[in-house]
Amino acid sequence: MGGAVSAGEDNDDLIDNLKEAQYIRTDRVERAFRAIDRGDYYLDDYRDNAYKDLAWKHGNIHLSAPCIYSEVMEGLRLRPGLSFLNLGSGTGYLSTMVGLIVGPFGVNHGVELHKDVVEYAREKLEDFIKNSDSFDKFEFCEPVFVVGNCLEISADSHQYDRIYCGAGVQKDHENYMKVLLQIGGVLVMPIEDQLTQITRTGQCTWESKNILAVSFAPLVQQSRADGANKPDSVRLPPVSVRSLQDLSRIYIRRTLRRLGGGGDDDDWDWGIDGRGPGPTQRHPATTAAAAAPTPQTLPPPPPPQKRKRRRRCSRRRFNAYVFGDSQLINPKPQAKLGCGSIGGWEEEAEEAEAEGREERGEEGETTTTTTTVEEEEEEEEEVMVVGGEEEGEGERERDMAEVETLKQANVLRDQIMALPLPESLKAYLLYYREK
Ligand SMILES: C[S@@+](CC[C@H](N)C(=O)[O-])C[C@H]1O[C@@H](n2cnc3c(N)ncnc32)[C@H](O)[C@@H]1O
Numbered sequence: 241m242g243g244a245v246s247a248g249e250d251n252d253d254l255i256d257n258l259k260e261a262q263y264i265r266t267d268r269v270e271r272a273f274r275a276i277d278r279g280d281y282y283l284d285d286y287r288d289n290a291y292k293d294l295a296w297k298h299g300n301i302h303l304s305a306p307c308i309y310s311e312v313m314e315g316l317r318l319r320p321g322l323s324f325l326n327l328g329s330g331t332g333y334l335s336t337m338v339g340l341i342v343g344p345f346g347v348n349h350g351v352e353l354h355k356d357v358v359e360y361a362r363e364k365l366e367d368f369i370k371n372s373d374s375f376d377k378f379e380f381c382e383p384v385f386v387v388g389n390c391l392e393i394s395a396d397s398h399q400y401d402r403i404y405c406g407a408g409v410q411k412d413h414e415n416y417m418k419v420l421l422q423i424g425g426v427l428v429m430p431i432e433d434q435l436t437q438i439t440r441t442g443q444c445t446w447e448s449k450n451i452l453a454v455s456f457a458p459l460v461q462q463s464r465a466d467g468a469n470k471p472d473s474v475r476l477p478p479v480s481v482r483s484l485q486d487l488s489r490i491y492i493r494r495t496l497r498r499l500g501g502g503g504d505d506d507d508w509d510w511g512i513d514g515r516g517p518g519p520t521q522r523h524p525a526t527t528a529a530a531a532a533p534t535p536q537t538l539p540p541p542p543p544p545q546k547r548k549r550r551r552r553c554s555r556r557r558f559n560a561y562v563f564g565d566s567q568l569i570n571p572k573p574q575a576k577l578g579c580g581s582i583g584g585w586e587e588e589a590e591e592a593e594a595e596g597r598e599e600r601g602e603e604g605e606t607t608t609t610t611t612t613v614e615e616e617e618e619e620e621e622e623v624m625v626v627g628g629e630e631e632g633e634g635e636r637e638r639d640m641a642e643v644e645t646l647k648q649a650n651v652l653r654d655q656i657m658a659l660p661l662p663e664s665l666k667a668y669l670l671y672y673r674e675k
Contacts, residue, residue, distance in 0.1 A: 244307040248291035251277045263310035272337040275374035281333040300354040311452050315428045315437045316402050323347035327390035328406035332361030335383035344490045346381040349477050351390040353460055358385045370674045376652035388474030391462050397476050405429035408456035418446055430456040500651045
């Protein structure tokens with residue numbers, strides 16, 4: 241199955257083709273596809289084929305064609321905060337893309353028949369978390385994979401907002417799949433050679449729509465040879481409330497990402513602020529997250545004109561920061577740091593602090609801070625004038641190249657590395673990144 245769109249040279253090329261052919265139709269899905277390189281889920285020797293619209297099978301490892309995954313991702317109507325179950329989760333490619341959309345307050349579970357494939361998926365996931373720049377640009381719900389036959393899920397299992405089945409479902413198992421779904425939830429599965437989208441509209445009602453004609457290998461049936469050898473039921477991973485430590489990490493990374501302007505999530509729904517899971521019932525983890533401090537307590541993103549006011553690298557830097565009221569504040573200037581530090585924040589944080597003080601009527605401090613800001617603006621003007629005299633075309637070009645390099649850098653990782661924190665804490669904030 242596949243071959244519906246032209247082959248790409250690389251991942252971006254493949255996604256361009258899928259978009260052009262209307263398989264990818266929404267920004268959210270497009271971003272998830274661009275963030276994960278399909279080639280990373282291939283064995284090295286076969287990677288060259290990863291950007292063709294073709295399925296790939298090697299031993300137990302099996303990836304569906306990109307046009308199918310595009311239809312699945314669109315058909316699932318994913319949003320932040322939803323719970324997702326992948327039946328036949330394979331390499332984890334699809335689950336990882338879903339994790340970028342459902343975000344840290346979603347749930348992301350997968351069941352896969354083959355132990356070696358689950359091990360492969362776990363390796364790929366670890367590689368993504370440790371080495372991909374996309375991991376720092378998005379908020380993420382890590383998939384959890386279990387080994388087992390997805391037709392043997394224990395009867396007392398929780399239900400999910402979104403379910404995908406990656407292998408052909410027999411008509412006999414249609415109801416089994418449908419009851420795993422929450423009311424309001426969406427199930428996408430291949431059944432009778434049609435990729436079908438089923439929405440649970442009530443306790444006993446579902447609506448069904450065919451999306452695409454497909455040909456899938458069938459789900460492996462239960463190994464229930466006789467009653468005596470009845471296999472154990474497959475237990476899905478528990479849905480647990482996030483620890484305070486985890487929540488702190490999520491919020492610190494989110495705050496840094498927003499302040500540094502290095503993320504893709506500024507215009508995303510975050511799934512915990514009421515714009516996430518809409519009409520469907522909230523999952524326990526999501527509900528617990530909703531009780532946690534919401535993004536509304538974060539400082540609003542700085543207005544665009546302030547971000548544009550870029551300062552030169554020779555500017556004064558601070559190396560002490562305090563987290564207060566969800567804002568990063570530098571209590572006092574301490575030292576000069578190089579360009580790799582958290583450029584741009586200190587001025588903005590200081591201004592925000594000054595504005596806050598002004599609102600609270602703390603005049604004395606406001607005056608002091610305002611003076612500092614004014615001095616800095618003068619300093620900046622001076623630099624600009626000197627720059628105007630000194631800078632030739634070549635230097636301007638070098639500056640532009642420098643800006644480009646900075647844009648390409650992994651902003652969040654650099655920010656965390658520049659924080660005056662113990663190494664172990666930085667490693668925790670980086671999810672033990674090796675890159
Ligand atoms: C086309 S692959 C899915 C690939 C997956 N979507 C990915 O992102 O890599 C289908 C997967 O379903 C698994 N599978 C087949 N029957 C199964 C069953 N009864 N229970 C669990 N997994 C099953 C296969 O081992 C295979 O990995």
